[in-house]
Amino acid sequence: xxxxxxxxxxxxxxxxxxxxxxxxxxxxxxxxxxxxxxxxxxxxxxxxxxxxxxxxxxxxxxxxxxxxxxxxxxxxxxxxxxxxxxxxxxxxxxxxxxxxxxxxxxxxxxxxxxxxxxxxxxxxxxxxxxxxxxxxxxxxxxxxxxxxxxxxxxxxxxxxxxxxxxxxxxxxxx
Amino acid sequence: xxxxxxxxxxxxxxxxxxxxxxxxxxxxxxxxxxxxxxxxxxxxxxxxxxxxxxxxxxxxxxxxxxxxxxxxxxxxxxxxxxxxxxxxxxxxxx
Numbered sequence: 316x317x318x319x320x321x322x323x324x325x326x327x328x329x330x331x332x333x334x335x336x337x338x339x340x341x342x343x344x345x346x347x348x349x350x351x352x353x354x355x356x357x358x359x360x361x362x363x364x365x366x367x368x369x370x371x372x373x374x375x376x377x378x379x380x381x382x383x384x385x386x387x388x389x390x391x392x393x394x395x396x397x398x399x400x401x402x403x404x405x406x407x408x409x410x411x412x413x414x415x416x417x418x419x420x421x422x423x424x425x426x427x428x429x430x431x432x433x434x435x436x437x438x439x440x441x442x443x444x445x446x447x448x449x450x451x452x453x454x455x456x457x458x459x460x461x462x463x464x465x466x467x468x469x470x471x472x473x474x475x476x477x478x479x480x481x482x483x484x485x486x487x488x489x
Numbered sequence: 490x491x492x493x494x495x496x497x498x499x500x501x502x503x504x505x506x507x508x509x510x511x512x513x514x515x516x517x518x519x520x521x522x523x524x525x526x527x528x529x530x531x532x533x534x535x536x537x538x539x540x541x542x543x544x545x546x547x548x549x550x551x552x553x554x555x556x557x558x559x560x561x562x563x564x565x566x567x568x569x570x571x572x573x574x575x576x577x578x579x580x581x582x583x
Contacts, residue, residue: 344513351511365511366558368534398513414514414572417557424556425546 317357324349327400330382336390337407339399344412348400352381366398368424375426377460378419385418387466448480495519497528502581504529507545507560510536514572515559521574525583534558 324338327349331338339345351365363369364379378384386396393415394406406412449463450456454470463477492505504522508515510533522529534542546556554560554568561569563580577583 347513347516351513354511366509366514368509368556368558417555421556425542 318353318362320346320349320353323353323356323362327352327381331401334387336401336403339395339402339412340407340410341412344399348398351398352400364398367419370425375423378423383419384465389415389418448482449477450480452476452478492530492532494530495523495528497523497526499525499527499581502527502563503565504581505562505565506531507549507558507562508533509558512558518559518561518572518577521572521577525578525581527581527583 324345327338339348348365352362355365355369356362359369359371359376361373361376362381363376364381364383367379367383369376369379381400383396386401389396390401390403395402395412395415397415397417397419399412402412445461446459447461449458449460451467451470451472453472453476454467456467456469457480458464463474465474466472467476504527506515506518506522506529508519508531519529519531532541532545534545537545549556549560552568555570557570559570559572561577561580563569567580569576569580
């Protein structure tokens, strides 16, 4: 059974509340965003950003699954996220919503889909990525991914608080 | 490349859009053109075939275009990324 628009909206509302932010106050705009998320969850299996190109390969789309990796820094800098689902209290009150620059790196857009000779992206194995362990120096949260998150999901510390975990060989071996 | 054409009385410029079917900024761009009576063609790159998508990406990358939606190409030379009503109106002399 696929997810309903109501469910998507309730999930976003709960997440906004938990983070002290709001949903887009323009109900028409919000309805379109919720429907886009619902549609993406239906076709990809996860609610990727309605305003960004998804590949359908989870590992390549992970950063744009809503709430995306870029939401918190965008809300902090622009008072809203890229697609405008989430806004801060000031934007919520003024209703001044506008397109903002894309923070997602260009190399993440359709990776591998460059030449006509390549097989379909859907059939392709995910690209190997340099996965590393990162830990939050403030709360100890550990995450295994290419880059540290912009904001610690546990204690809200900024990206600068993350350091790479370096596993060293056991002492005593020769 | 099979695309969708939206007829309009204003045909002075050739207007092509690369869009996502779920993107609200893309929807607003289409609305702006429709309300202005501008004829345009568009390709929803998330619902087209993978061949069409690759062809679109090759074309965009050959122009060194930043990938972000919508992408508006006017007369095959002016390229606007994102919903920028002022730039769109200027390019189309609206």
